[in-house]
Amino acid sequence: MIRVKDGDSLVVDSNGNEVDVRLADIDAPEYNQPRGDEAHAALRSLVAEKDVRLDLIGGDAYRRIVARVHVGDVDVNAELVSRGLAWVRRAYDPAQELVAAEEEARANQRGLWADEDPVPPWIWRKTKQTDGSRKLGVIPEVECGTKRTCTQMATCEEAIAFLRQCKLTRIDGDGDGIPCEKLCRYYR
Missing domain, CATH: 2.40.50.90 (OB fold (Dihydrolipoamide Acetyltransferase, E2P))
Structure with a gap:
């Protein structure tokens, strides 16, 4: 090595x-x-x-x-x-x-x-700036309980917010940290 x-x-x-x-x-x-x-x-x-x-x-x-x-x-x-x-x-x-x-x-x-909210690197690369701060508006604040399924999500960012902020794990079927696989396919 x-x-x-x-x-x-x-x-x-x-x-x-x-x-x-x-x-x-x-x-x-x-x-x-x-x-x-x-x-x-x-x-x-x-x-x-x-x-x-x-x-x-x-x-x-x-x-x-x-x-x-x-x-x-x-x-x-x-x-x-x-x-x-x-x-x-x-x-x-x-x-x-x-x-x-x-x-x-x-x-x-x-x-x-x-850690409270670990973010997988493939999402981090899409949602973080090089200094480690969040890009404004990428991951919105959401009201937990208002949406429960992937078909209710308008964007991948919204689905990520529901997964992370509301712990809506049902939208992450394979447990890889990426919710709503079809909606978030570009995060792979």
């Missing part, structure tokens, strides 16, 4: 070449997001100055290798999720052990699950 870039990507040495690696099926908080620094530090502590083994999944649009990362017997991807320092990306049909690790971390309020 050469260096850790953030909470879910690193650079490894492969036969003298630097190779960018994205941890498969997970998404850690961004640097300017709550717990972003903690996720980065955790990944660094798991892989720093250690030999890593990559179980290749494929590549991504940024020309990175997408892989499950292992150090000895430790599945680094699962370990970050288990510590509550990464979300599972259900859109990519993740391994069941990752989903189970996230559910356990959530139930035990580990890491980001101890």
Whole structure:
């Protein structure tokens, strides 16, 4: 391993070449997001100055290798999720052990699950400015109890507001933090 870039990507040495690696099926908080620094530090502590083994999944649009990362017997991807320092990306049909690790971390309020209102990075990137502040008008204030189903929502932002502010979890069928899958498909 050469260096850790953030909470879910690193650079490894492969036969003298630097190779960018994205941890498969997970998404850690961004640097300017709550717990972003903690996720980065955790990944660094798991892989720093250690030999890593990559179980290749494929590549991504940024020309990175997408892989499950292992150090000895430790599945680094699962370990970050288990510590509550990464979300599972259900859109990519993740391994069941990752989903189970996230559910356990959530139930035990580990890491980001101890926070009042954790926001998945894929939503954070759409609704936050680089300084970490909310963009005005993106996520509206809503009156809880006035809407209960996705068909009643006018926008994805409204659905996110009902999910986060009113804890209307029924509109997030797969539990990935993105409500009303058809309405919010561009948040994937």
